[in-house]
Amino acid sequence: MRILEGEGVTKYFGGLSAVSDVDFYVDQGEVVGLIGPNGAGKTTLFNLISAALVPKPGIIKFKGRDITGMKPHAICRLGIARTFQTVKIFANLPVFSNVRVGSLFGASKKTSPAETGKTTAELLEFVGLSNVSNIPAKDLTLANQKRLEVARALATKPELLLLDELMAGLNQTEVTQAMDLLKQIRGEGITVIMIEHVMKAIMNVCDRIIVLHHGQKIAEGTPQEIATSKKVIEVYLGEQTNAGS
Amino acid sequence: MDVSGINSKKLITPGIFIVVLALLAALPFYASLYGVVLITSILMYIILTVSWTIFSGTTGYLSLATAAFFGVGIYTSAILAGQIPIVIVVILGGLVSFGVAALVGALTLRLKGVYFAMFTLGLVELIKHSLIWYEIKFTGTRGRFVIVVDNETIFWIMLGIFAVLLITTYIIRNSKYGLALQAIGEQEEAAAHSGVNVTMLKVVTFAISALFMGAAGAIMATRWTYIDPGIAFNINLSFLPVLMAIFGGMTQLFGPFLGATIIAYLEEILLTKFPYYYMLIFGVILSIVILYLPQGISGLVQKFWRRFPGGKSANT
Numbered sequence: 156m157r158i159l160e161g162e163g164v165t166k167y168f169g170g171l172s173a174v175s176d177v178d179f180y181v182d183q184g185e186v187v188g189l190i191g192p193n194g195a196g197k198t199t200l201f202n203l204i205s206a207a208l209v210p211k212p213g214i215i216k217f218k219g220r221d222i223t224g225m226k227p228h229a230i231c232r233l234g235i236a237r238t239f240q241t242v243k244i245f246a247n248l249p250v251f252s253n254v255r256v257g258s259l260f261g262a263s264k265k266t267s268p269a270e271t272g273k274t275t276a277e278l279l280e281f282v283g284l285s286n287v288s289n290i291p292a293k294d295l296t297l298a299n300q301k302r303l304e305v306a307r308a309l310a311t312k313p314e315l316l317l318l319d320e321l322m323a324g325l326n327q328t329e330v331t332q333a334m335d336l337l338k339q340i341r342g343e344g345i346t347v348i349m350i351e352h353v354m355k356a357i358m359n360v361c362d363r364i365i366v367l368h369h370g371q372k373i374a375e376g377t378p379q380e381i382a383t384s385k386k387v388i389e390v391y392l393g394e395q396t397n398a399g400s
Numbered sequence: 401m402d403v404s405g406i407n408s409k410k411l412i413t414p415g416i417f418i419v420v421l422a423l424l425a426a427l428p429f430y431a432s433l434y435g436v437v438l439i440t441s442i443l444m445y446i447i448l449t450v451s452w453t454i455f456s457g458t459t460g461y462l463s464l465a466t467a468a469f470f471g472v473g474i475y476t477s478a479i480l481a482g483q484i485p486i487v488i489v490v491i492l493g494g495l496v497s498f499g500v501a502a503l504v505g506a507l508t509l510r511l512k513g514v515y516f517a518m519f520t521l522g523l524v525e526l527i528k529h530s531l532i533w534y535e536i537k538f539t540g541t542r543g544r545f546v547i548v549v550d551n552e553t554i555f556w557i558m559l560g561i562f563a564v565l566l567i568t569t570y571i572i573r574n575s576k577y578g579l580a581l582q583a584i585g586e587q588e589e590a591a592a593h594s595g596v597n598v599t600m601l602k603v604v605t606f607a608i609s610a611l612f613m614g615a616a617g618a619i620m621a622t623r624w625t626y627i628d629p630g631i632a633f634n635i636n637l638s639f640l641p642v643l644m645a646i647f648g649g650m651t652q653l654f655g656p657f658l659g660a661t662i663i664a665y666l667e668e669i670l671l672t673k674f675p676y677y678y679m680l681i682f683g684v685i686l687s688i689v690i691l692y693l694p695q696g697i698s699g700l701v702q703k704f705w706r707r708f709p710g711g712k713s714a715n716t
Contacts, residue, residue, distance in 0.1 A: 205593055207589070207592075207593070226592075226597070226599075227589075227592040227593050228592050228593075228594075228595050228596055228597045228598065229597075231592075231593055231594060231595040232595050236593070236594075237593055239589075239590065243587045243589055243590035244586075244587065244590065245582070245583050245586035245587055245590065245591075246586055246587070247586055248579075248582060248583065248586060252579060252582075255579065256579060256580065256583045256591065256594050256595075256596065257594040257595065259576045259579065259580075259595075260576070260580060260594055260595035260596045260597075261594050261595030262595070307590075307594055308594075310594075311594060311595050
């Protein structure tokens, strides 16, 4: 089943087209990778899906329903959650409260305070932040702040999760941990679209990859197809890459 | 955060409020007239400061529109007082301010940082000059007389507004909306993407804070007996609540109270004892607090509280 569809999605910033006439779809339960050089329009596409920006022209459908032009909070309550390329945490609030916000406001169903507390605690356990739940979020390491964003997004009980460079700036061990986390999220049946530059992660985890370049979709396919696509190698991966290893 | 700290705080804080309110309510029976009038002024400053803090203290949107909403209350009272019971006038004053703030908020709360602050400051002047124009053009006068109400009644109504404000603040702070307001102050975009209806929440909170400012203005007008747009829309009343909140510290519920009480009392004392040096002394004290007590007076109180073996609210 198509959980997300975009038709002719376009966004101009002044005269510059950040995303131009992109058609895409995501099936339920899939993990889709979104790759491309810097400035290709990947984050803009995320902003369009999560309603931080409105496509013009273009239509975005979630579970068959046209969601173009809805407000970010409404999109979130519908079941699309996201994280940010540069972490956007509630820096001075405790880690626990960060996640609680998502649980209190993002879920479509109303929950009792006790339930919210329970969900929050479980999610902190899930991402491995239980032992730091009382410290201000700003005191976490970057890797943990990114985990916190994931937990906050998951607290809204999403069906579709948009992960914007979850692994950027993390060291080798942290990347491995993040990949494990990703596999667990997928195990929960949540559909994921991820922007990532860490090729190892993309090739390992994704079912399908979409490649953007200058705002346009230039390729789409399984990791194997993408890794061997001449066009993708030319604009993004480069000749020397050992992608897929 | 220490869990036992929260629980004991949850019981102690309302307890203290009830005792203080009861003591204050009986004030006209044991205090002098001067005392009643002084406490009325202090209460007015507390109301302005605490209601300012509800919105600006949490979201970080610096509103300088306090004088505008206070003035709207004053004019509501000037027009209506004497025709209907004063309590209703006060409620209407609050509601009119609520309406103005909701309208203004819906239009301007997309502005960020200094732009929002400048707009709200401009709002005070805008309403003031529109009123001057209206009064001269249509009523042919500049000022209005307001029906006189006795000091005890003014005091009790002010105390009533104060009590309702306290309850409202307490409820907001302990509700999920209090957390959402803090989240907006920390990272508005992330709050929106976590399901918080940021526009709605900002506008409603802004309007609630204006409700109390307007109500306070409506009752205060009856003490001044004569008002004109210059008196009603006094720009000082936009800045004083900000100073009082900073002075008291905004991280604790009692911070703005402390700030407003101390500064209002200080102003009264300095103004009567040292009329010529009043502003100078006032400025020095304020500078010292801002330089050396970034968390305000309440931060200092907390620091001492933590040293007590019993004061287990020490966190961080």
